[in-house]
Amino acid sequence: MGRxxxxxxxxxxxxxxxxxxxxxxxxxxxxxxxxxxTKREIFSGVLGLPEMFTIENFIQAxxxxxxxxxxxxxxxxxxxxxxxxxxxxxxxxYALNRNKxxxxxxxxxxxxxxxxxxxxxxxxxxISMFGSVNMLNAxxxxxxxxxxxxxxxxxxxxxxxxxxxxxxxxxxxxxxxxRFQLFWYVIFPLLKPISVTVAILNVIWIWxxxxxxxxxxxxxxxxxxLKMFYFFGQYTKQWHLALAGxxxxxxPVIIFYFFAxxxxxxxxxxxxxx
Amino acid sequence: xxxxxxxxxxxxxPVVLSLLLVVVVPFVYGFIFSFTDWNGLVANSFVGFQxxxxxxxxxxxxxxxxxTVKFAVVTVLLLNAMGxxxxxxxxxxxxxxxxxxxxxFMPNLIGGLILGFIWQFIFINVFSxxxxxxxxxxxxxWLSTTSTGFWGLVILTxxxxxxxxxxxxxAYLENIPKELIEAAKIDGASSVQRFKNITFPLVAxxxxxxxxxxxxxxxxxxxxxxxxxxxxPFNSTQMVAMEIVRTAFSDNEMAYAQxxxxxxxxxxxxxxxxxxxxxxxxxxxx
Numbered sequence: 001m002g003r004x005x006x007x008x009x010x011x012x013x014x015x016x017x018x019x020x021x022x023x024x025x026x027x028x029x030x031x032x033x034x035x036x037x038t039k040r041e042i043f044s045g046v047l048g049l050p051e052m053f054t055i056e057n058f059i060q061a062x063x064x065x066x067x068x069x070x071x072x073x074x075x076x077x078x079x080x081x082x083x084x085x086x087x088x089x090x091x092x093x094y095a096l097n098r099n100k101x102x103x104x105x106x107x108x109x110x111x112x113x114x115x116x117x118x119x120x121x122x123x124x125x126x127i128s129m130f131g132s133v134n135m136l137n138a139x140x141x142x143x144x145x146x147x148x149x150x151x152x153x154x155x156x157x158x159x160x161x162x163x164x165x166x167x168x169x170x171x172x173x174x175x176x177x178x179r180f181q182l183f184w185y186v187i188f189p190l191l192k193p194i195s196v197t198v199a200i201l202n203v204i205w206i207w208x209x210x211x212x213x214x215x216x217x218x219x220x221x222x223x224x225x226l227k228m229f230y231f232f233g234q235y236t237k238q239w240h241l242a243l244a245g246x247x248x249x250x251x252p253v254i255i256f257y258f259f260a261x262x263x264x265x266x267x268x269x270x271x272x273x274x
Numbered sequence: 275x276x277x278x279x280x281x282x283x284x285x286x287x288p289v290v291l292s293l294l295l296v297v298v299v300p301f302v303y304g305f306i307f308s309f310t311d312w313n314g315l316v317a318n319s320f321v322g323f324q325x326x327x328x329x330x331x332x333x334x335x336x337x338x339x340x341x342t343v344k345f346a347v348v349t350v351l352l353l354n355a356m357g358x359x360x361x362x363x364x365x366x367x368x369x370x371x372x373x374x375x376x377x378x379f380m381p382n383l384i385g386g387l388i389l390g391f392i393w394q395f396i397f398i399n400v401f402s403x404x405x406x407x408x409x410x411x412x413x414x415x416w417l418s419t420t421s422t423g424f425w426g427l428v429i430l431t432x433x434x435x436x437x438x439x440x441x442x443x444x445a446y447l448e449n450i451p452k453e454l455i456e457a458a459k460i461d462g463a464s465s466v467q468r469f470k471n472i473t474f475p476l477v478a479x480x481x482x483x484x485x486x487x488x489x490x491x492x493x494x495x496x497x498x499x500x501x502x503x504x505x506x507p508f509n510s511t512q513m514v515a516m517e518i519v520r521t522a523f524s525d526n527e528m529a530y531a532q533x534x535x536x537x538x539x540x541x542x543x544x545x546x547x548x549x550x551x552x553x554x555x556x557x558x559x560x
Contacts, residue, residue: 014368020360021370021377024433030400031392046395046403088288095285099275107286114297116546118494120518121539124532125300125307128314147296150289179281208385210497211519225387225497232391232501239395246391253383261376264383268438269445272487 028250035243042239057244061231065245070227071252077138077213077223078206081145082199089150089198090191093157094183098169108158115151119211127215141216145206153198156271160194161187200260200267207253224249308533317529325533334509335534338517339541345427345513346492352432353488354481357439362473364440365447375444379437386434390501393430397422397502423503423511430498435491439484446480447473486549493542514538 034042035057037050061067092111096104130140164187172182188195210225217226228249235241257264275282308325310317329335360378364371381389397416405413416422450473458468496515499505505512505520512520518538522531 010366010368013363013366014370017363017368017370017374020363021374024377024381027381027389027392027396027433030396034395042399046400084288088292091285092289095275095282099277099282101277103277107290110298111289111293114293116539116543117297117301118515118538118542120494120496120515121535122297122300122304123519124314124522124528124535125303126296128528129295129300129303143292144296146289147292150293154289179275179279179285183285204383208383208387208497210385210387210500215523225385228388228391229501239399242391243395246388249388250384254380257376257380257383265375265379265441268379268382269441272438272442272445272483 031243032247035247039240057240061241061245065227065231070222070224073221074223078203081142081206082202084146085149085153085202086195086198089153090157093154097158097161111151111154136216149202156194156198164190196263197267197270200264201271304532307529308536310529312529314528325530329534338512338514342513346489348428349431349492350488353435353439356436358443360440361443361447378440381434382438386497387501389434390498394502397426417503420510430502442484443480446477450476490545
């Protein structure tokens, strides 16, 4: 008797889950269907499918967003920032993990404590300092992302390194490797799973970051969120264009999620629980 | 690697340099500048606590703190209830559970700025369309009043972040030994009893983790605020982060904005340190 009741409950949950899933997707549905409508059609109703799928909104939005350029800027900033974060954080975590002195402990503490500081608390002097040495540009931004991103990354690498036996270090040193060769050829490859986690956690905020790039980059180097902000300001209340632009901006993320879904969910889970 | 080894310093120097120049020095400078009349370039004189006295008398700043506190409390409760609910749903053996995880988590990957614009359309146009069809006044004029702006921000944040909190709860739920649940079933425990006596105590640590996580997220929100309500109407839905940015870059009152930023830091730090304290205490108990 219990079995069939349980099955019925599960079926009920299944239906409930699917309905909830559809509700969750509704904002995306509304964005996309209305992006295909004309301005007049949106005015007369926003819930249904468009009468005729006009792609003109997309063409215009694509051009106004100079999308390929903004996409290129976003990819460039994100990949370079993540590359330096991964390389330098793993090196630093390795040095801190293999040095048990008090000084090393102090460094580790400072890195972790820095996570407490919200961006707005350093923002004004940061912009003023970097401005005075003409570093409000893409390289300056990447350097800032290293500063903001390294704390959590060092913390995660440090944890993972504890599980890598020191005997490996000693064997490599006996074989005549120097510290960097040892790190690069022996240790770094073993850190690959945690590097994936670090990359994912950092790409999510760097890709979407708006405030910092808005203070650092000019309009000619704008990333997608920045460009989206200017674009939206220009076409406010012209929803057919704005929604087409938003749809275009969302596409790269959806593609990325489609391909790396498992790693993303695992990475986020690991980053949050630790 | 000893302290004297050049490798130690070589490996450490890039991140130490960046943390120093990007976080530590600006933080210390900012603290000092908050006691001066700094205008972003030069500080002419020390003004003592004048900036701090002024900010505690400024209605707009106090209002933004109060609004942020209310927002943070409501989102913490809502996000944890929703996150746990979703996690319980997708850890059951239903066929769609992998799809549902994917869907619930998706909004997290998209930036708050873009999501805020999408929801602006929903609250203004879609709500009023639905309101017209069902003849409801309550769905008209969203985001044009303080309370609809508040709930708009809450709904947006809940929708965006619930999947993230769900992931945290899933991690803890999946660590509960299956035998424990089975044994309780055999002993005749009802599903409510099983949840109350087994599941809930074992996911309690997840509650601490995600409560503080959501609390500090709630306090630091900026992008969603900017794109959804832009602080309006009449700056009544402006949160602390946004208030600071505006004082600095719209009003150009750098030292004054920095004093607000110091207060902001203190609030966020107290939240985080309370969490550390609780975690330590729990570890001892376990």
